[in-house]
Amino acid sequence: MKFKIGLVLMAIMMLLAACGGNGKEGSAADGYPERNIEVLVGHGAGGGTDLFTRAVTTELEDIFGVNINVVNQEGGAGVVAAQNAYNQPSDGYTLVGDAAFPLTVASGTNQHGLDDFTPIARFQSDTYALWVDPNKYSSIEEFVQAAKEKPGEITVGGTGSMGMDEFTVFLLGQEAGLDLSFIAMEGSGDMHAGLIGGHLDAMVDEFGPTKSLYDDGSIEPLVVFAEERLEEFPDLPTTVENGWDLTDGNERGFYIKSDTDPEIISALEKAMKEVYDSEDYKAYEEENYLHLREGWMNSEDFTQRTEELIEKYTEVAEQLQGN
Amino acid sequence: MLDYLIAGLLNVVTDPINLLMLIAAIFIGYLGGAIPGVSGTMLVVIMVPVTYSFEPDSAFILLTGIYAITAFSGAISAILLRTPGTPEAVVTTFDGYPMAQKGQPGRALGIAIFCSVVGGVIGTLCLMLISPALANVALSFSAPEYFALAVMGLTVVASLSGKALTKGLIGVLFGLMISTIGMDPLTGTLRYTFGSSSLLSGIDLIPVIIGLFALSEFLKKTTESHAVQQVISNVKTKIFEMEVFNKIKGTMARSSIIGIIIGILPGIGATTASMLSYSETVRWSKEKEKDSYGKGNPKGIAAAETANNAAAMGTLVPLLSLGIPGGATAAVLLGAFVLHGMQPGPTLFSTEPELMYTIFAALLIANLVMLIVSKPFIKIFQKIVNVPYSILGPLIVVFCVIGTYTVRNSYFDILVMVLFGIIGFALEKYRFPMATIILGVVLGPLTESQFRRAVEMSSGDFSIFFTRPISLTLLIISVLMLFFPLISGLIKKKKEQES
Numbered sequence: 001m002k003f004k005i006g007l008v009l010m011a012i013m014m015l016l017a018a019c020g021g022n023g024k025e026g027s028a029a030d031g032y033p034e035r036n037i038e039v040l041v042g043h044g045a046g047g048g049t050d051l052f053t054r055a056v057t058t059e060l061e062d063i064f065g066v067n068i069n070v071v072n073q074e075g076g077a078g079v080v081a082a083q084n085a086y087n088q089p090s091d092g093y094t095l096v097g098d099a100a101f102p103l104t105v106a107s108g109t110n111q112h113g114l115d116d117f118t119p120i121a122r123f124q125s126d127t128y129a130l131w132v133d134p135n136k137y138s139s140i141e142e143f144v145q146a147a148k149e150k151p152g153e154i155t156v157g158g159t160g161s162m163g164m165d166e167f168t169v170f171l172l173g174q175e176a177g178l179d180l181s182f183i184a185m186e187g188s189g190d191m192h193a194g195l196i197g198g199h200l201d202a203m204v205d206e207f208g209p210t211k212s213l214y215d216d217g218s219i220e221p222l223v224v225f226a227e228e229r230l231e232e233f234p235d236l237p238t239t240v241e242n243g244w245d246l247t248d249g250n251e252r253g254f255y256i257k258s259d260t261d262p263e264i265i266s267a268l269e270k271a272m273k274e275v276y277d278s279e280d281y282k283a284y285e286e287e288n289y290l291h292l293r294e295g296w297m298n299s300e301d302f303t304q305r306t307e308e309l310i311e312k313y314t315e316v317a318e319q320l321q322g323n
Numbered sequence: 324m325l326d327y328l329i330a331g332l333l334n335v336v337t338d339p340i341n342l343l344m345l346i347a348a349i350f351i352g353y354l355g356g357a358i359p360g361v362s363g364t365m366l367v368v369i370m371v372p373v374t375y376s377f378e379p380d381s382a383f384i385l386l387t388g389i390y391a392i393t394a395f396s397g398a399i400s401a402i403l404l405r406t407p408g409t410p411e412a413v414v415t416t417f418d419g420y421p422m423a424q425k426g427q428p429g430r431a432l433g434i435a436i437f438c439s440v441v442g443g444v445i446g447t448l449c450l451m452l453i454s455p456a457l458a459n460v461a462l463s464f465s466a467p468e469y470f471a472l473a474v475m476g477l478t479v480v481a482s483l484s485g486k487a488l489t490k491g492l493i494g495v496l497f498g499l500m501i502s503t504i505g506m507d508p509l510t511g512t513l514r515y516t517f518g519s520s521s522l523l524s525g526i527d528l529i530p531v532i533i534g535l536f537a538l539s540e541f542l543k544k545t546t547e548s549h550a551v552q553q554v555i556s557n558v559k560t561k562i563f564e565m566e567v568f569n570k571i572k573g574t575m576a577r578s579s580i581i582g583i584i585i586g587i588l589p590g591i592g593a594t595t596a597s598m599l600s601y602s603e604t605v606r607w608s609k610e611k612e613k614d615s616y617g618k619g620n621p622k623g624i625a626a627a628e629t630a631n632n633a634a635a636m637g638t639l640v641p642l643l644s645l646g647i648p649g650g651a652t653a654a655v656l657l658g659a660f661v662l663h664g665m666q667p668g669p670t671l672f673s674t675e676p677e678l679m680y681t682i683f684a685a686l687l688i689a690n691l692v693m694l695i696v697s698k699p700f701i702k703i704f705q706k707i708v709n710v711p712y713s714i715l716g717p718l719i720v721v722f723c724v725i726g727t728y729t730v731r732n733s734y735f736d737i738l739v740m741v742l743f744g745i746i747g748f749a750l751e752k753y754r755f756p757m758a759t760i761i762l763g764v765v766l767g768p769l770t771e772s773q774f775r776r777a778v779e780m781s782s783g784d785f786s787i788f789f790t791r792p793i794s795l796t797l798l799i800i801s802v803l804m805l806f807f808p809l810i811s812g813l814i815k816k817k818k819e820q821e822s
Contacts, residue, residue, distance in 0.1 A: 044651060051658050071732045074524055083520040084733075109511070109523070150697055155780050162511035183779050184509045186772065189589035189654065190648045199465035199780065212646030212668030285662055 007104075032092060036067040039254070041087050042078025045266050047187070048126070048209065049078075053097035055208040055284045056123060060277040070097075073137045075164050077103065079110045079189050082255075086112050092264035095120070099250040100163055106313035107162050107321070115258065119306050120265060121272040122297035123252035124290050126167055129158075129221035129236070131210060132202045133195060140222040140237060143202065144176060148208045151179035157191045157203035160184055164250050165315060167227065168204050170320050171239055175244035206249065207289035225249060237260060248309070249293075253302055269299050328451070331680030335384060335688060344377075344385040345685060349692060352392025352491030353700050357400050358727025359533050366653045371659050379663045379678055384685040386659055387639075390652055391689040394593060394635035395439035398628055398699060401707050402431045404719055406537035411631040413532045414597040417758050418616065418623025420540075425619050428708075429594075434621050435628045436697045437568075438642030442629035444635025445579040446458045446586065451683045454644040457667075461587040461641050461649075465616045466777035467788050468494055469588070471797035473770040477762065478801045482613050484756040491759045498763015499770075501526050508772040509779070521735035528594070530727045530736045531764055534743025535757055537723050541716050542748040547707030559722040562694060571625040574604050582630035586637020591769065592650045593634040600630030601758075606804060617758060636686065642667050643679070773808070 039057055050072060057068040061100050073081040077100045088094040096117070104110035130140070137143045147154045156172075161184040173180040176196025183200060185191035188209050194200040196218050213219045224230060227240045227247055239246040254272065256265060275297050279287040285291040297305060335341050366389050374382035397409030402419035415435060422431040443773065449457060465474075477495065484491020504515045505525025516522040578600040585596035604626035605616050616623050636650035639656075646668030648654035660667045665675060672679055727740040747757065762792040781787035789795050 044654075047654065053371065056373070073731045073733065080520060080524050083523075107511070109506075109513075111520075152782055159508050161507070181779065181782060183776060185652075185776070186508075186590045187648075189641070189648045192590045193462055193641065193645070194465055196645065196647075197462035197465060212670070216646075216667065216669050218645075236771075253521040284662075287664065 001280075032267050033066050035093065036069060036091050037064070038069050038071060038088075039095045039097050040081040041070060041072050042074065042081035043099070044072060044074050044187075048206070048250070049097060049099045049252055050051035050188040051275055051288075052099075052124060052290075053283065054310075056097075056254075056272070056275050059281055060271055061280055062269045077109070077160060077184065080102050082110055082112055082117065085255075086116055086257065088257075090187065090259045091100050092256065092260050092268070093269070094257070096253055096255040097252070099252045101255060102251075103164060103167060103313055103317075105310050107317040108242070109162070113310065114303065114307060117255045118258045118260070118265060118299065119302040120268050120299050121276075122251055122295060122302040122305070123272070123276060124250070124252040124295040125293045126206045126208075126249040126252065126290060127230070127292045128204050128206060128225040128249045129210075129272055130172070130202055130223050130225075131195065131205055131214075131219045131221050133198065134217065134220040136198075136201065137222060143222055144178065146201075147176075147178040147180060152181055154178075154201045155181045155183050157183045157185045157194055157200040159187055159191055159206075162317075164248075165204050167316055168246070168248070169321070170242065171246055172204075172239075172317065175239070175246055176242070192219075207292060211289060226293070232289075232292070251305070251309075253297070265299060273298070284297075327676050328684060330677065331682075331684035332688070334380060334677070334681045335684050340378075340381050340682075341384050341685075342380045345688060345692075348385050348388025348685075348689060349392055349696055352389045352689075353396045354604055355389070356393035356396025357700075357704070358726055359406050359408055359537065359722055360529060360729045362409045362529075362730075363390050363411075364650075364655065365729070366393060367652050367655050371655060371662070374659065374664065375464075379665070379675075380529070382435065382659065382663060383656075383678065383682050385768070386656060387682055388662025388685055388689040390635065390656075391443060391632075392693070394443065394632045395436070395628065395693055395697075396700075397452065398435040398439070399432065399532045402435060404703055404717060405540045406539065406723065407532055409530055410532060410778040411593040411597060411635070412627075413536065413594065413761060414601045414627035414631075414758075415624060416536050416603065417627070418618070418620050419627075420536075420626065421617065422619035422621070426665060427619075429561050430564070430567065430621070431619075431624060432697075432701055433564070434571065434624045435795060436693055437562050438578075438625045438628040439632045440690055440693050441575050442579050442582055443636060444631035444687065446583055446633035447683060447686045447690060449583050450636050450643070451680075454640050457573040457583070457587050457637075457640045460584065461589065462645075463656075463793060464588050465791075466773045466780055467794040468797065469591070469769060469773040469789050470777055471788065471794040471801070472588075472678075473766045473773065475597045475797055475801040475804070476595075476766050477770065478595055478604055478805045479606050480759055480762060482608075483616070483758045483762060484606040486614070487754065487756060490753070491756050494756055494759030495763040496763075498670075498760040499767040501531065501760075501764050502767025503771065504781055508733075508768065509775050516518055521733070525734055526739055526764075528636060528764060529730050530740035531743050532761065533723050533727055534740040534745075535747035535760065537719060538740060539747030539751060541693075541720055541723075542744060543751060544712055546717055552594050562697075567621055571622050574622045574625045575629045577603065577607070578626045578629035579633045582633025583637040583640075585630070586634030587640040587649060589647055589649045593631040594640065595765055595769065596634030596637075597627040597631040598762060600756070601626045617756065632690070643671065644669060806809055 041050050041053050053070055057070055061068050073084055078098045081096055083096050085096045105113040145267055156169045158169055166182050169180055169182040191203055195203050224236050224238050226238050226248050229238055274284055355361045367386050393409055397407055397412030398415045401407040401412040401415045402423050405416050405420040407413040407416055419431045479494045480491050504522055506523055519689055581600040582596045585591055604622055638653045641647040641649045642653040648657045657667055724737055727736050777787050
């Protein structure tokens with residue numbers, strides 16, 4: 001008897017693990033969605049893109065009245081998830097949550113560009129800063145000076161290789177005329193520890209993940225990758241002020257296969273706009289310092305933006321890989 | 324501080340909702356941990372959205388409780404069925420399963436439970452009392468130190484392979500080779516992917532473990548006579564036996580320390596901790612005892628289970644004292660803190676002491692409670708083990724397949740699991756030391772990426788490994804350990820000649 005109970009409990013757990021269960025009838029026009037939706041995330045659980053996807057999908061579940069399962073498929077900065085989504089039918093029930101889509105297309109690892117995927121909506125345009133230990137460098141001028149004196153010796157950490165972090169450090173070096181040594185770290189954990197422990201000279205990161213370290217004064221931003229100074233950091237100089245044309249950051253949004261019914265895409269776009277304007281999402285943005293720049297872009301604008309980014313970074317990728 | 328802890332304990336035990344959360348955590352932790360492929364991280368990720376609307380203390384009792392329990396619960400199926408429920412439990416199969424097969428499953432489980440409790444409690448106490456000091460240790464480690472640590476782990480291959488040193492070396496190299504498949508961690512170059520996008524992210528650890536251990540065992544069993552009676556007929560769990568305790572107390576002490584130190588290092592984790600602790604235990608054993616590892620040595624179980632529980636608590640140290648997530652689960656917990664409007668870091672102790680000590684109390688209780696509640700869960704498993712293998716075997720295969728698939732919803736991983744099942748089955752026919760393959764797969768990525776990261780940091784100067792005190796010490800120890808058997812042999816010979 002107990003054996004049976006055990007099995008039943010296990011079966012329940014399996015269901016839980018798969019986040020299964022039956023959804024309610026769809027409420028959106030033309031009956032979409034009728035069943036659960038799957039969102040593939042190409043990055044690990046707990047990371048920026050994963051948390052973003054989960055924050056959006058919980059709200060989206062309420063709007064659509066179905067379950068939305070977030071599946072983490074790590075690998076190749078999102079390429080694995082994109083490939084798997086491509087192999088699914090174009091019925092609108094498989095989406096991709098991604099931050100590095102233009103980069104993976106530009107560097108050639110992602111075979112499926114804008115011909116195969118359509119951007120649905122952009123939620124965030126995250127802002128980078130260059131962070132250092134305040135005891136080491138007190139201003140960007142000092143940092144630049146140090147980097148000029150010791151070309152190739154100043155280490156700047158970032159997460160992963162051939163991702164936005166590496167592109168950003170590479171472009172910073174080009175714009176500022178510095179020879180910086182980019183160190184690809186495993187994740188933000190060992191990168192932060194590396195900077196505080198004095199093993200890295202600097203790192204590029206966004207404001208959300210660094211908040212607690214900044215609050216207690218162990219790290220300090222030297223320059224923000226933005227056109228205008230941030231309201232929250234009025235004393236922090238920008239890259240543009242320094243004459244460096246560098247303002248890009250991770251742009252997080254959702255993608256779907258291009259041959260999906262356009263009505264489904266616009267239903268998703270509409271629901272996502274509703275999420276973007278919701279109070280809960282705004283609160284999440286503010287808690288994580290994601291509100292520094294306007295994030296929203298609809299499908300049309302985001303498609304155009306992605307196209308521009310792919311073009312720009314294809315050139316950069318060629319230079320970077322040629323190094 | 325003590326009054327905070329007492330208040331925390333009372334908060335967990337007297338508040339009905341909190342108590343309910345703790346019980347739920349234990350339940351979910353045991354069942355989830357027992358199913359291969361469902362790891363503690365995954366359970367916590369699934370539960371985070373559920374806790375949105377909870378009070379912070381209830382939410383964190385549930386989340387950290389699940390985390391603490393799964394550090395142990397993967398060991399049950401590892402010992403009884405050779406199917407590690409969580410990746411952390413793979414090392415437990417090395418000695419746990421052979422001991423169970425020898426007719427002592429109760430003793431094996433008892434050791435695993437007792438050591439998990441000891442490791443978990445020591446880990447929690449360290450987390451509570453000396454977090455800031457430990458966090459400083461973590462900060463003094465960088466790429467060269469990580470590399471030296473990994474080398475130290477790899478040099479143990481000689482002792483892990485028993486008398487078959489050549490096979491052991493082949494095993495560890497095979498493991499290291501598997502770990503190089505996929506996208507290069509530093510430059511993004513593709514290696515051994517043959518144009519397949521499924522191989523971009525490499526071969527995941529879980530399908531390898533489940534294939535090599537669980538599926539290969541199933542294949543082996545199917546070739547045996549069905550008339551053979553189940554060896555495990557009665558699982559009577561003996562949690563504490565003085566005789567066993569005396570044997571393993573030294574191992575437990577050493578493994579707790581190793582577990583905590585590895586645990587606090589960001590990005591390494593409990594699986595590596597139990598692997599390193601196991602290899603050190605083998606290394607520190609007497610020469611004649613070394614052969615008994617992998618055949619049911621109680622110290623092997625103790626090394627693995629003490630270390631992975633201590634490490635699980637250790638990964639919370641950098642999270643709570645620096646705001647740096649030490650591992651995947653810690654990263655998810657960081658997200659949960661932010662959701663509840665808090666930012667983990669040194670300030671949290673002063674701004675939210677009640678919550679902090681409630682979490683510590685919950686961790687302590689979750690760890691201690693294992694002593695009591697493990698028995699009923701094991702009884703359920705005992706019933707399962709008594710099912711005829713013609714039914715149980717296919718069931719295990721089903722769970723292996725589902726478990727592998729669940730990790731990242733990948734059919735490809737199932738193929739990998741089956742392939743490694745066949746490889747494992749074939750290798751075992753030749754008495755191949757499987758532990759060495761796991762050693763390579765677990766330590767491979769660490770060794771490679773940290774070596775190259777260190778060299779990049781020093782702009783190509785290899786002296787970085789010898790000019791940093793911790794790295795140098797670790798490397799010297801590994802070299803000494805590697806040649807110690809040779810040197811001691813020479814000394815012995817010389818002495819014999821002299822006398």
